[in-house]
Amino acid sequence: MELTTLTYAFVGATFALYIGIAFWARASTTGDFYVAGKGVHPVANGMATAADWMSAASFISMAGLIAFNGYGASVFLMGWTGGYVLLALLLAPYLRKFGKFTVPEFIGERYYSRTARIVAVICLILASITYVIGQMKGIGVAFSRFLETDYDTGLYVGMGIVFIYSVMGGMKGITYTQIAQYCVLIFAYTVPAVFISLNITGNPIPQLGILGTMNEGSTYMMDKLNLVVSELGFNEYTTQVLGSKLNMFAYTLTLMIGTAGLPHVIIRFFTVPKVRDARATAGWALVFIAILYTTAPAVGSMARLNLMNTIQTGPVGEVASNIEYKNRPQWFKNWESTGLLKFEDKNGDGRIQYYNDKNKDFAKKADALGWKGNEMVKVDRDIMVLANPEIANLPNWVIALVVAGGLAAALSTAAGLLLAIASSISHDLLKGIFKPDISERQELMAGRIAMAGAIGAAGYFGLHPPDFAAGTVAIAFGLAASSIFPALMMGIFNKKVNRTGAVAGMVTGIGITMLYVFQHKGIMFIPGTAFLGDMSPNWFFGISPNAFGCVGALANFAVAIGISKVTSAPPEHIQHLVEDIRIPGSSSAATEH
Amino acid sequence: MNKNADYWKENLRLVVILMVIWFAVSFLFGIILVDTLNTIRVGGVGLGFWFAQQGSIYVFLALIFVYTKKMNALDRKYNVHED
Numbered sequence: 001m002e003l004t005t006l007t008y009a010f011v012g013a014t015f016a017l018y019i020g021i022a023f024w025a026r027a028s029t030t031g032d033f034y035v036a037g038k039g040v041h042p043v044a045n046g047m048a049t050a051a052d053w054m055s056a057a058s059f060i061s062m063a064g065l066i067a068f069n070g071y072g073a074s075v076f077l078m079g080w081t082g083g084y085v086l087l088a089l090l091l092a093p094y095l096r097k098f099g100k101f102t103v104p105e106f107i108g109e110r111y112y113s114r115t116a117r118i119v120a121v122i123c124l125i126l127a128s129i130t131y132v133i134g135q136m137k138g139i140g141v142a143f144s145r146f147l148e149t150d151y152d153t154g155l156y157v158g159m160g161i162v163f164i165y166s167v168m169g170g171m172k173g174i175t176y177t178q179i180a181q182y183c184v185l186i187f188a189y190t191v192p193a194v195f196i197s198l199n200i201t202g203n204p205i206p207q208l209g210i211l212g213t214m215n216e217g218s219t220y221m222m223d224k225l226n227l228v229v230s231e232l233g234f235n236e237y238t239t240q241v242l243g244s245k246l247n248m249f250a251y252t253l254t255l256m257i258g259t260a261g262l263p264h265v266i267i268r269f270f271t272v273p274k275v276r277d278a279r280a281t282a283g284w285a286l287v288f289i290a291i292l293y294t295t296a297p298a299v300g301s302m303a304r305l306n307l308m309n310t311i312q313t314g315p316v317g318e319v320a321s322n323i324e325y326k327n328r329p330q331w332f333k334n335w336e337s338t339g340l341l342k343f344e345d346k347n348g349d350g351r352i353q354y355y356n357d358k359n360k361d362f363a364k365k366a367d368a369l370g371w372k373g374n375e376m377v378k379v380d381r382d383i384m385v386l387a388n389p390e391i392a393n394l395p396n397w398v399i400a401l402v403v404a405g406g407l408a409a410a411l412s413t414a415a416g417l418l419l420a421i422a423s424s425i426s427h428d429l430l431k432g433i434f435k436p437d438i439s440e441r442q443e444l445m446a447g448r449i450a451m452a453g454a455i456g457a458a459g460y461f462g463l464h465p466p467d468f469a470a471g472t473v474a475i476a477f478g479l480a481a482s483s484i485f486p487a488l489m490m491g492i493f494n495k496k497v498n499r500t501g502a503v504a505g506m507v508t509g510i511g512i513t514m515l516y517v518f519q520h521k522g523i524m525f526i527p528g529t530a531f532l533g534d535m536s537p538n539w540f541f542g543i544s545p546n547a548f549g550c551v552g553a554l555a556n557f558a559v560a561i562g563i564s565k566v567t568s569a570p571p572e573h574i575q576h577l578v579e580d581i582r583i584p585g586s587s588s589a590a591t592e593h
Numbered sequence: 594m595n596k597n598a599d600y601w602k603e604n605l606r607l608v609v610i611l612m613v614i615w616f617a618v619s620f621l622f623g624i625i626l627v628d629t630l631n632t633i634r635v636g637g638v639g640l641g642f643w644f645a646q647q648g649s650i651y652v653f654l655a656l657i658f659v660y661t662k663k664m665n666a667l668d669r670k671y672n673v674h675e676d
Contacts, residue, residue, distance in 0.1 A: 066646075071627075074645035078619045081650045085615045088657045089608050093664070207647060211636030220637025238642045239631070248624050274675045276665055283657035290650050297646040582601050584668050585675040 004148060006400040011147070014184050014404045015161055018177045018411070022165030025176045030444050033170030034101040034423050035270040040175055042277040046284020048175045049268045051182035051408070052416035053080075053259075053285070054292060055131070056138030059185060059409035062293075063388075064381030066300030067307075070235070072242030073300070075547075079255025081286060081293055086260040086485075088282030092269040094492045096278035097581045101270060102420075103263045103484065104428040110491040111502040112574055114433060119506050121424050123483045124263045128417045129458070130476040131264075135414040136462025142386075142406045152463060158411065159459045166415045167451050171271060174415045181408035186291055188405020192389045192398050193295045196302050199392055206298030225301055228308045231316050232355040233362025237301065244542045251547035258477035258549055261485030264413075264420040275584040303384045306391045311354045311376070317369055322351040331390035335383055342378035347371060418458065422451035478517060482509035482552025490560055495578045497560050498570045505560025513552030517545040600671040607663055611656050618644055618652040 027033040040048070058080070066073040098106055103124060108117025136155060143154020165173045190206075197209035201221050213220050226236050242248050259265065268285075269278045310329065314321035325343060335341035343352060347370055354376040357363050386406065389398045426447040431438060438446070483506040490497040490505075497505075520538075538544050543551065569575075622630055623645035631639025640648075668674035 071642055071645060074623060074642075077646055078623055078649050081653050082615065082619050085611070085653050085656050089611060089660055208636075211638055211643070213637065222637040238638060239628075245624055245627075249620060252619065252624065276661070276668070276675065279657075279661040279664060283654065283661055286654050286657055290654055294647055294650055579597065582604075583597050583673045585673045 003396045003399060006396050007147060007403050010397075010400040010404040011407060014180075014408060017180055018161060019164055021176045021180055022169050022173045025169045025173045027168070027170035027172045027444070030101075030427075030440055030447065032172045033444055033447050034419075034427060035267075036170075036172040036175045038271060038273055040271045040273075042272055042280040043284050044179055045175070045268060045272050045277070045281045046286075047182045047288050048178035049265065049281060049285035050288035050292075051178035051185065051412040052268060053265055053289060053413070054185065054409055055413035056135055056142075056406060056410035058292065058296075059189065059406050060138065060385050061382050063296045063299040063303060064384035066297055067304040067384050068381050069242060070237035070240045070301075072240050072248065075242055075248050075251040075255065077293055077297065079252045080259055081289060082252070083256040083259025084282050084286040084289070086256060087265070087269070088279055088286075090489055091260060091266065091485075091492070092278040092282050093275045093584065094581045095266060095488070096269050096272065097275050097584060099270075102423050102427050103266050103488070104424055105432065106491065107484075107487055107502070108428070108432065110574065110577065111487075111497075111499045112571065113499040113503065116487075116499065116503050116506070117428060117432065119503060120484065120487070121428050123479050123506070123510065124424050125421055127262065127476045127479045127484075128264060128421045129461070132414055132417045132421075132454075132458040133461045135410045135417070136458050138410040139407060139414070140462060142403055142410070155459060155462050158407070158414075159455055159462075162411055162415050162418065163452065163455050166418055166455070167448050170447065170451075171267075171419055174412075174419055175271065177415070178412045181412040182288060184408040185405040185412075186288070188401045188408070189292050189299075189385075190295055192392070192394055192402060193299050193302075195394050195398065196306070196388065196392045197298055200302050200305065206302075207294050210298045210301055221305070222301065225305050225308075228305065228312070232308070232312065233359035233366070234356045237304070243538065243544055243547075246541055247538070247543050247547055250543045250550050254477055254481050254547050254549035254553075257485045257553055258481035261480035261483075261488070262476075263424070263480075263484065264416040266488075267420055267423070268416075299385065299388065303388045303391065306388075307379075307384075308354070310391065311352050319349075319351070322353055324351050326350065328352070329391075331387055334390070335387055338383075340378065340380035340383050342376070344375055344377045346373045346375050352376065414458065418451060418454045421454045422447055425450040425454075477546070478513040478549035478552060479510060481549030482513040482556055486553050486556040486560065490557065492578065492581065494561065494564075495575050496569055497564045498567055500567045501560040501562075501564030504563050505556040508559040509552040509556030511552075512555050513549055516540065516548045516551075520545045596671055597673070600667065600673060603667055604664070607660065607667075611660055614652065615656055619649040623649050 029037070031037050062076055065076060095106060100106060104117045104120035107120040108114060136158070139158035140151040140155040143149055143157065144151045147154065165177050193206040194204050197206040198204050200215060201209040201212045202215045203209040203212050210221060214224055222238055226238055230236050242251065269281060272278050272281055311323055312321055313323055325345065332341065336343070352375055353371045355362060355366055355371070355374055357366065357374040386402060389402055426443060430446050431443050486509060487502055487506055490502070622641060627641030627645060630641035630644065633640040635643045
C-alpha cells in the first residue's frame with residue numbers, strides 16, 4: 001500500500017482509540033478531574049507516567065542526539081532516568097501521603113504562605129508552557145511531513161484530539177488514554193530497532209546488538225562505528241564528550257533534579273490509592289521508560305552507521321567510494337524536500353563527500369583528495385528516528401507506525417502538561433486564593449475552562465512559535481531543578497526550613513539560573529541583549545547554560561537553610577504536618593485537619 | 594512518638610545507602626571514572642561507556658524496586674502500613 005494511505009490508516013485508528021477511551025473514562029468529580037479519583041493501579045499508572053514523561057523530544061530527538069554526540073549524549077540517558085530514583089526515594093511517597101491535588105498546594109501549606117504558593121504556580125506554569133510549545137510543534141511537523149497537510153492543519157487536528165479527551169476526562173481520561181499511547185509509542189520505537197539490529201548485528205535485541213559484532217566479519221559494531229567516523233575526521237563515537245567532564249556531570253545532575261521537579265510528572269503520584277503504590281509507581285514508570293531509553297543508544301549508533309555507510313560506501317580516498325549524487329536513495333530525496341537535509345556539490349564532482357571539515361588534520365588530507373569541504377551542509381539530527389526505517393529499507397507499514405508513535409508521544413505529554421497548568425489555575429489560583437468558597441461543580445467547570453484555555457494558548461504558541469522557543473528548554477529544566485525540587489525536598493526532609501527561607505531560596509535559585517541563561521542567550525532570548533558580552537562562553541567552570549540548573553538548586557538549598565537558621569522556626573502545627581507525611585499509615589490523626 | 598523517629602531513622606539510612614549507589618553507577622562509573630573503566634571491555638564497548646548508556650539505567654530500576662520492597666517491610670515492622 002501507499003505510504004500516505006497506510007499512515008492515514010495507522011494515525012486514524014489510534015486517534016479513534018483515544019477518543020473512544022475518552023468517552024469511557026469521563027470525569028464527574030474534581031477528584032476524577034485532577035487525580036483520576038486516586039484509583040489508578042501502580043502498573044497502569046507507571047505506564048501512563050512513562051507516556052506522560054516521554055515526549056516528542058524523547059521519541060524523535062534523543063536518538064539523533066545520541067547518533068551525533070555518542071558518549072556525550074549519555075547525559076540525557078542518565079539524566080532523564082536517574083531522576084526517577086530521586087522521585088521514588090525523596091518525593092513521591094511523601095507527596096502522596098500529604099494527599100492533595102497539586103504541587104503548589106503542597107508548597108503553600110508546608111510553608112504556610114500564599115506567596116510561596118503563588119511563586120510555585122508561576123514556576124509551574126512557565127516550565128509547563130515551555131514544554132507544551134515544543135510538543136505542539138512536534139505534532140505540526142509530524143503531520144506536515146507524513147500526511148502531506150500543511151503545518152497549521154496538523155496542529156488543529158492535534159489540538160482537537162487533546163481537547164476532546166482532556167477537557168472531558170481530565171486526569172482520568174488522560175491516564176487511560178496515555179496507557180494506550182504508551183503501547184503505540186513503545187511498539188513504534190522498538191519494532192524498527194529490532195529490524196535494524198538484526199540487519200546490522202544479527203541480534204534481535206538492540207541492547208545486546210550494540211555490544212556484539214557485525215553481521216559480516218568479526219569486528220565489533222561499536223569498533224566499526226568508531227573507525228568509520230574517525231576515518232572521516234569526526235570525533236570517536238564512544239569517547240567524545242559534551243563540553244567537558246564537569247559539564248557532563250552538571251548537565252546530568254540538572255536533568256535528574258529537573259525531572260524530579262517537573263510538576264506534570266509529580267502530579268501523577270497523587271493519582272494512586274496508597275503511599276506504597278506511589279513508591280511502586282516510580283519503579284513501574286522507570287521500567288516502561290527504560291525500555292525506550294536502553295533501546296535509544298542502539299537506534300542512535302546504528303542510524304549513524306547506516307548514514308555514514310550510505311554516503312561513504314568504501315575506503316576513504318577511493319573516488320568510487322563516495323556515492324554519486326544522482327544515485328542517492330529515495331529517503332535522501334524525501335528529506336531534502338523538507339529542507340532538513342541539504343547537499344551542496346562544493347568540488348563539482350557529482351559525488352557526496354561527508355566529513356568533518358573543522359578537523360584541521362583531516363582537512364589537509366581531504367584537500368589532497370580534491371575535497372573542497374563537507375558537502376552535507378545540513379543533517380538535522382531530529383530526522384534520525386523518522387528517517388531510520390527508510391534508511392534501513394524497512395517496509396512502509398513500519399514507517400507509518402513510527403509516525404503514529406511520534407504523535408502518541410507528543411499528544412500524551414501535551415495532555416499531561418495541560419492538566420498540570422489547568423489544575424494550578426483552577427485549584428491553586430481560583431479555589432485556593434481568589435474564590436475559596438466555590439462549589440465542587442463550579443470548580444470542575446473552572447478546571448475544564450482552564451484546560452480549554454491552556455489548549456488554546458498552547459495552540460497559539462504552536463502556530464506562532466516565539467523566537468525563544470528553542471532556548472527555553474534550559475529554562476524549563478532550570479526552573480524545575482532550581483526552584484521546585486529543592487522546595488519540595490526540604491519541605492519533607494528538613495522540619496526547620498520556614499516560610500522566609502523557602503521563598504528566598506526559590507527566588508535565589510531561579511534568579512541565578514535565569515541570570516546565567518540570559519547572560520548567554522539574551523534577556524528573554526532577545527538576540528543582542530546578552531550582557532557582560534566580554535565574558536567567555538560557559539565561564540562558570542565551563543558549565544553550559546542548559547546544565548546550570550543544579551548550581552541554582554545548590555544556591556536554593558544554601559539560602560533556604562541559612563535564612564531559616566536566623567529567622568523564627570515554623571509553627572508547631574507545620575512541624576507536626578511534616579512528621580505526619582513521613583509516616584505512611586499515620587496513627588497521629590491529630591494532624592489530619 | 595519514639596517509634597516514629599526510629600522508623601524515620603531507618604528510612605533515612607536506607608535512602609542514603611541507595612543514593613550512594615545511585616551516584617556511583619551514574620556520576621562515578623559513567624562520568625568521573627569512565628576512561629579507567631573503559632579499559633575493561635563488555636563485548637564491543639568499554640565498561641564505562643556501558644554504564645553511561647545502559648548499566649546505570651538497569652541499576653536505577655533495581656534501586657527503586659529494592660526501596661519499595663524494603664520500605665513495605667519497614668512499614669509492617671513499625672506497624673505504620675496502610676490498611
